[in-house]
């Protein structure tokens with residue numbers, strides 16, 4: 001059925017197709033009996049997991065960027081996700097980059113985006129997070145506003161944690177989007193030390209401590225991520241999200257030049273898989289030899305159940321999908337959870 005729907009959706013401009021699909025899904029779910037019908041179409045698979053002080057219905061999550069403003073939490077629960085990472089949310093609303101800014105590379109089962117953290121801001125997300133469905137772990141991926149200088153970036157992350165702390169289960173510090181100028185420069189030991197020092201205090205409020213994850217770019221050189229590890233250990237971060245989109249167009253082979261004509265942006269989907277897996281493997285090995293192993297969340301090019309199980313075999317504790325959902329549709333969720341369980 002999704003193939004037929006995909007034919008229609010892929011005829012639309014990608015961002016329009018995205019919003020239309022989510023809006024229609026939300027409306028459909030409000031029709032009495034629809035949740036039960038969806039459960040027949042896409043049966044929920046249980047693969048319960050305990051970790052980081054939280055109970056997870058299963059270990060498959062929706063990656064950041066799909067539901068930036070936490071508008072569709074009921075949809076993700078109905079599709080069978082165990083967790084959802086909303087955001088990237090910034091302190092103030094911002095429009096993101098001019099359109100067009102999202103492109104399909106169908107032959108490669110990939111996307112190219114330069115959305116630039118378009119979101120309604122943290123305060124606007126609160127009323128929706130307040131009414132989030134039970135049984136779904138919800139994390140907030142947080143970032144800085146585009147016009148906040150890097151020297152003042154800590155303040156932006158602090159605002160996000162302060163506002164969202166009562167309403168989410170964990171935080172992901174996003175330092176790795178290629179679409180906010182200068183953001184990836186913050187993946188640097190000095191800045192991260194200062195940021196995590198500040199965040200660690202705030203992550204614990206009213207005796208409730210929210211796990212803190214850091215999301216990294218797949219384009220970091222080993223010297224760079226090795227220099228971050230002492231900082232991760234010092235602040236005992238709970239998780240590492242590996243990885244964000246890549247700026248490496250060579251992964252598209254002969255189509256790389258063609259993709260250049262689309263302009264700047266991060267590449268996601270099938271071509272990212274090898275790079276994401278390599279980073280997961282390297283981080284697992286390095287963490288073991290360093291003697292500090294946060295939970296590893298693998299994302300990037302998971303397009304099937306076997307991709308998801310491979311990530312577990314390589315050391316991931318949790319797996320997220322984004323582009324796979326666009327190309328495979330809702331059936332991917334059950335397929336991944338079933339494969340991860342077995």
Ligand SMILES: Cc1cc2nc3c(=O)[nH]c(=O)nc-3n(C[C@H](O)[C@H](O)[C@H](O)COP(=O)(O)O)c2cc1C
Nearest residue numbers: 063064065088113243244268269300301321322323
């Ligand atoms: C259109 C689009 C928007 C995204 N927005 C964000 C974002 O706001 N914050 C973030 O941390 N990652 C964002 N990502 C990156 C994804 O969360 C994920 O790390 C990346 O796409 C690799 O996973 P995939 O190959 O399954 O898509 C975005 C990805 C896409 C395709």
